[in-house]
Amino acid sequence: MLKLATLAGKSPDGALIVVSSDASRFLSAESVAPNLQFALETWARSEHALRRLSGVLEAGRGESLQNSTLAAPLPRAWQWLDGSAFDAHGHLMAKLFGIEAKQGNRPLMYQGMSHQFLGPYDDVPFARESDGIDFEGEFGVITDAVPMGVTAEQATAHIKLVVMLNDWSLRALAGVEMRTGFGWVQAKPACSVALFAVAPEALGAGWRDGRVQLPLRVEVNSTWFGEPHGGEMSNSFGELIAHAAATRALCAGTIIGSGTVSNADHRKSGSTCIAERRAIETLSDGAPATPFLHFGDHVRMAAVDRHGASPFGVIDQQVVENR
Secondary structure: OOEEEEEOOOOOOOEEEEEOOOOOEEEEOOOOOOOHHHHHHOHHHHHHHHHHHHHHHHOOOOEEOOHHHEOOOOOOOOEEEEEOOOHHHHHHHHHHHOOOOOOOOOOOEEEOOOOOEEOOOOOEEEOOHHHOEEOOEEEEEEEOOEOOOOOHHHHHOOEEEEEEEEOOEEHHHHHHHHHOOOOOOOOOOOEEEOOOEEOHHHHHHHEEOOEEOOEEEEEEOOEEEEOOEHHHOOOOHHHHHHHHOOOOOEOOOEEEEOOOOOOOOHHHHEOOOHHHHHHHHHHHHOOOOOOOOOOOOEEEEEEOOOOOOOOOOEEEEEEEEOO
């Protein structure tokens, strides 16, 4: 299996490391690539060397890994394209606002901020609580270079790594920006990314049909918030990539997001964002009851496989006031 991470501090892009399957040990990958972006740009020759280092780790070698030293796997990227590929979420929000969820089978996608991705333990600064601070639990994939016009089947072959993200959102600003007819800017600050970027096959049964077949568990202030399953994703990652690449090539290191992980049985699975829970409360009870986040609140996310392991590691962060 191949599991990669980035040590923080040496440069804005960090230093690439290969991590053991149990996430206890690591080896520097700087002899192969100084950072993950470089590895993705040279994947045809870098992959074999990275997998060789992974084999050395599985034989018992390597240094002890301290998770607190890790940044986001890609601390900055050339491109971040976020979909909304869970129809359960889209239909719920459309019902709340009385709008059409989407046009036919055309995937929903926007281009977001990519020059900074927060590490999984970084405090997350915001200007005001009144902006409606919310989290969105997502899965994502990282591609090598994708040519224009690929099919969904062809696009799947360009998925090199899989990640877990928290797509932070400011709900009080989102509606204002949506009504302008342009994209989000103020409503979408930097995302957070979990510790590890893993090759799809490393997920085993957790990767099938171009989807992450794992539940994404979210806790707020140590209280369960939701645990919907990624397998209900309506468009596969291959379809999302093909949509993004229909009229342009995608550079190596492009990150494609799934959008908010959501299941049709909301009451059983819960939610991975506050806006969805508030929508459920409004439709059920006439008004939302769950508040958006306050300074000092903690949000934790992890995808757990059938063995109880978290292949991506965790995102565990505190919301703080920007000073």
